[in-house]
Amino acid sequence: MLKAEPKTILNFLANHFDSLKDLFDIQSDEGIIRKEQLMQVLSERNDPIETQLIDYKIIRKIGDDFEFRDVYFKLFEFILNEFRPLLPETIQKYEQSIGKLFSKIREGIKGDNLILKNRIDDLNNEIREFSEAVEKNTIRLLAETRELKSNVEKLDYKEKVRKASFWIDYYIIPLNNILDINHAESITNKLFDISQYVNVRRLNFNDENIRLQFEKLYNFLVMTNDNLLRQSKLLTNELLPLIERIRTESIILTGWIEFLKQPYKSTVPKIFKPERYYPYSNDMYLNAKEYLEQFVTDENILMEDPVANSDKWVFNKELYKDRMLQQLPIDSFFDWCGLTLRSEYKDIETDKFFALTGLLFEDDIFLELDEKEPDRKLIKTSQMTLRVPKIKILKYGIS
Amino acid sequence: MEFPRYHKDIVSDLMGGKFILASDPKFVSLKESEDFYAKFFRESFAYELEVKTDFAFILSYETGEQLSRDICLFFAVLSFELDKDGKNFLEEIQYAEFEMDKIDEYFQNSSYAELILNNNQMKDSFSRKQFFTTLNRRNIIEKTAENKFTFTQAYKVFVDFAADFAKGKLSVAGVD
Known part of the structure; x- marks a missing residue:
């Protein structure tokens, strides 16, 4: 029975993580945490948590010393991505358990469905544990071999070869034998046999629940086989040629390998970051305009010279009316119009001529059509020749 | 005032975050007027100009x-x-x-x-x-x-x- 709520324990792990990490490192290196080591860590960290560590069942006493309970040790391994290397003979045990469960499933395929279901579940678990053990070992071996390649500790070549040979002989080659699909006795080969059998059963077993169990196991096996194949490739390409690979050394490569351990925590070289344009910046209006204009559909635009307003003639009615009144009576109104315009301009422009003829319609003008002259008079303007009657202007108003 | 050759391109390249390389004719002009450009970028934008043997770039306080x-x-x-x-x-x-x-x-x-x-x-x-x-x-x-x-x-x-x-x-x- 735990003396604390689950959330309290999780908070405790977070709040005292640094001390726990130190203790985890000690156990990873030495397999046990001696009492004096525990006291030293807690005193250095000024973190007196020995009682809670025991009460919350995070560590347990082994004689005078301590060790993490397995579930917490595995939790730390997982979140720190630092796994204890398992000897291949430890992993090999899965060959037996997987093989035994598989043969029991085959033998009891026509027996009790409940025990068959439990055996399938157990087989699933064993395969998962095996696959995770292989993956953890590969991660650890990759870390160890990168460490050798990086050689931050500046081991001499002889020492590097000795370490590399150790990893190759005791871990890499045996693990490769477990995974090598071409090796008749490899577990990977056994898993392929199992997946073939399960593939058939998931389709033709008469009980639907068991069929679904086989289906689940089959999907998991497909995923596991892919993963194991990937691990096997890593072993072949990266770990087996280790001796060859540690022959060369480069400070730059050391830097990159160290950087890749925690790439998001390291400072990186400065490179220029071009300025961003904010909506309130002075350049924003023109930049946005330029950007949007590229999406506007092109249309044909005709450019014309603007008509100069200064050239436009404006008819000054009052001026011409006064002139006309001063010259009354006028024998021929249209001749008068022509003469008036010619006195001012070189040609009689049609527009000007018509504007002037508008004076005929002024109120209080007394006019007379000369009927004695039936022939119309000809007035030549700049654009046409007009035939007009002879009209007299006799007087204006009462006068 | 007379500006160095390729002035506009040099400024727009560097402000766009580009490295100007020694193989680029702009690099020669930039290198010849290194003091001018160092001062120009510092005084105008508070950027630092870095001219190496075979490339140049600028740096700002805020980096990418x-x-x-x-x-x-x-x-x-x-x-x-x-x-x-x-x-x-x-x-x-x-x-x-x-x-x-x-x-x-x-x-x-x-x-x-x-x-x-x-x-x-x-x-x-x-x-x-x-x-x-x-x-x-x-x-x-x-x-x-x-x-x-x-x-x-x-x-x-x-x-x-x-x-x-x-x-x-x-x-x-x-x-x-």
């Missing part, structure tokens, strides 16, 4: 950290994979022409798969192509064909960083 980290990750994985492939990675970066298909092969089979898949610039072939476009725009790589490129001298910024990083680690480990 994410891009720089992605570039470091790219160089780190590529160097590691080239070395694993039995090649002299530095010579390859200095002189070789890279095919994007080969880069894809290295990254797809890398043991740093988890890091690669979690990085938006490197997670797949398409992302890497876009990333190369950025590198090309910044003059860190030079495209020699649709699917080929070489590194420019700007690679030195990142390789020097790796060497300094290693020296830092070596000194922490107590090794001279």
Whole structure:
């Protein structure tokens, strides 16, 4: 029975993580945490948590010393991505358990469905544990071999070869034998046999629940086989040629390998970051305009010279009316119009001529059509020749 | 006032985050007027001009950290994979022409798969192509064909960083 709520324990792990990490490192290196080591860590960290560590069942006493309970040790391994290397003979045990469960499933395929279901579940678990053990070992071996390649500790070549040979002989080659699909006795080969059998059963077993169990196991096996194949490739390409690979050394490569351990925590070289344009910046209006204009559909635009307003003639009615009144009576109104315009301009422009003829319609003008002259008079303007009657202007108003 | 030759291009290249390379005629003009440009960028924008033997760039207080980290990750994985492939990675970066298909092969089979898949610039072939476009725009790589490129001298910024990083680690480990 735990003396604390689950959330309290999780908070405790977070709040005292640094001390726990130190203790985890000690156990990873030495397999046990001696009492004096525990006291030293807690005193250095000024973190007196020995009682809670025991009460919350995070560590347990082994004689005078301590060790993490397995579930917490595995939790730390997982979140720190630092796994204890398992000897291949430890992993090999899965060959037996997987093989035994598989043969029991085959033998009891026509027996009790409940025990068959439990055996399938157990087989699933064993395969998962095996696959995770292989993956953890590969991660650890990759870390160890990168460490050798990086050689931050500046081991001499002889020492590097000795370490590399150790990893190759005791871990890499045996693990490769477990995974090598071409090796008749490899577990990977056994898993392929199992997946073939399960593939058939998931389709033709008469009980639907068991069929679904086989289906689940089959999907998991497909995923596991892919993963194991990937691990096997890593072993072949990266770990087996280790001796060859540690022959060369480069400070730059050391830097990159160290950087890749925690790439998001390291400072990186400065490179220029071009300025961003904010909506309130002075350049924003023109930049946005330029950007949007590229999406506007092109249309044909005709450019014309603007008509100069200064050239436009404006008819000054009052001026011409006064002139006309001063010259009354006028024998021929249209001749008068022509003469008036010619006195001012070189040609009689049609527009000007018509504007002037508008004076005929002024109120209080007394006019007379000369009927004695039936022939119309000809007035030549700049654009046409007009035939007009002879009209007299006799007087204006009462006068 | 008379400005150095290529003044407008020099300013717009540097302000666009480009490295100006020694092979570029602008570099000569920039180098000849280094004092002028150092003062120009400092007084106008508070940027620092860095002129190296074979390339130049500017730096601001605010830097493109994410891009720089992605570039470091790219160089780190590529160097590691080239070395694993039995090649002299530095010579390859200095002189070789890279095919994007080969880069894809290295990254797809890398043991740093988890890091690669979690990085938006490197997670797949398409992302890497876009990333190369950025590198090309910044003059860190030079495209020699649709699917080929070489590194420019700007690679030195990142390789020097790796060497300094290693020296830092070596000194922490107590090794001279």
